[in-house]
């Protein structure tokens with residue numbers, strides 16, 4: 173088991189070849205010691221698309237060794253930034269060339285509409301790679317004057333080393349690009365563990381890594397269960413950095429494993445450098461009375477319904493000023509009704525199913541808890557019959573701060589809508605969370621926008637927008653939403669290690685000292 177398989181695209185009947193082996197040293201290989209496989213499932217039909225090799229802990233050792241060897245021989249300090257930039261740009265070009273095919277595989281395995289996968293997820297990923305290709309030859313340290321007559325010092329920004337990258341299933345290609353692009357630009361090598369639910373596009377992208385001309389071992393792909401491959405990477409003695417996107421509960425486990433292994437030696441205050449965690453959220457979105465209500469309703473709908481709500485920054489708590497509450501809520505409901513939930517291969521579909529049976533049950537568990545705790549369902553809330561993990565937009569009003577639907581991340585198209593009177597009350601409701609990933613506000617009062625954006629406790633605040641990210645702007649969270657930043661120049665700090673070189677050209681050592 174490691175041979176490519178042909179999968180059929182339902183909309184066109186077209187066959188696409190997909191690798192099923194572990195990608196190590198630029199080859200697709202079987203596990204060294206296990207027969208375990210992972211089922212890749214189509215969430216729109218619940219059918220198995222194909223099976224791929226599941227990496228064991230020993231396979232992780234093999235992949236890490238390959239990444240280490242590449243770091244020390246063909247990559248890392250052995251290749252200059254111009255060459256890294258050239259290869260990353262080549263990879264971006266190949267992804268762009270294959271965007272339709274990649275989008276179709278993404279839709280088959282994740283459920284999202286093909287158009288969204290192609291134009292947004294892949295379009296953004298190509299841009300992300302090109303953005304970091306631009307950085308690859310500009311990663312420079314500083315020259316520090318110490319003593320003009322005798323000494324100079326300078327810093328070098330070395331690659332941090334072998335990186336374990338653990339990504340989730342909600343944006344399988346985009347999260348791959350966000351992690352791979354800055355790591356490659358900085359000269360790091362990678363062991364990438366895609367989610368066990370969505371391994372197919374990471375494997376397909378690995379073919380392109382080889383075609384682009386990256387040396388063997390620079391990027392290795394090891395689909396595996398989280399507690400097997402993910403845990404092995406996090407506690408590995410020979411991995412220098414772990415980057416993770418996913419749930420807060422798994423983020424805690426990764427941090428614990430990292431601190432108990434070699435990374436512990438880096439001491440606690442440096443852990444933010446060697447671990448980056450992009451975790452969950454319960455992001456608030458405030459609608460003030462001066463807002464352009466139609467636009468505010470569009471952004472609020474997009475905030476919670478984009479990607480079927482499977483978004484770490486989903487604006488899952490909307491608070492509306494009392495003077496416009498009834499009008500705004502009616503408008504928001506009418507916008508939410510325009511969402512077309514269906515199979516991602518149907519061109520009319522604007523939101524696909526949730527990714528798995530586990531997520532489907534989890535989201536309905538929250539919907540039931542909202543009903544039980546006394547919130548009022550004003551849209552959706554009922555199950556569909558038939559196959560597929562489809563969930564229609566669901567909106568709750570009459571919420572209270574201690575309800576589970578208000579406190580916990582649901583990761584589905586489920587919105588809680590509350591009411592406030594004053595700006596002060598709005599800020600207090602917004603910040604009443606253990607998370608701090610995203611937050612948004614809609615208002616046409618510029619002073620209010622500045623006051624409120626300053627007061628909101630979050631890594632990203634949108635003013636008169638929501639859920640739109642840009643590759644040159646940093647992204648990450650506060651509190652229990654994570655550590656470190658992705659995107660922008662800030663991500664380079666996560667993948668480099670600063671070395672200070674002290675260079676004496678005139679000072680003589682006195683000995684003995686006294």
Ligand SMILES: NC(=O)C1=CN([C@@H]2O[C@H](COP(=O)(O)OP(=O)(O)OC[C@H]3O[C@@H](n4cnc5c(N)ncnc54)[C@H](O)[C@@H]3O)[C@@H](O)[C@H]2O)C=CC1
Nearest residue numbers: 339340366367398399402403418419422451452484581583
């Ligand atoms: N921030 C985000 O973008 C994401 C948040 N989530 C949240 O997590 C909830 C549960 O989803 P899951 O798929 O269970 O998330 P998860 O956090 O367990 O999975 C994300 C990744 O972590 C890996 N993983 C799992 N256990 C691990 C371990 N012990 N050590 C290392 N890696 C491990 C998984 O294999 C996957 O690649 C969702 O409902 C959502 O609330 C999930 C995915 C993405």
Ligand code: BAL
Nearest residue numbers: 342417482483484485
């Ligand atoms: N939308 C930002 C990435 C994430 O949801 O994980």
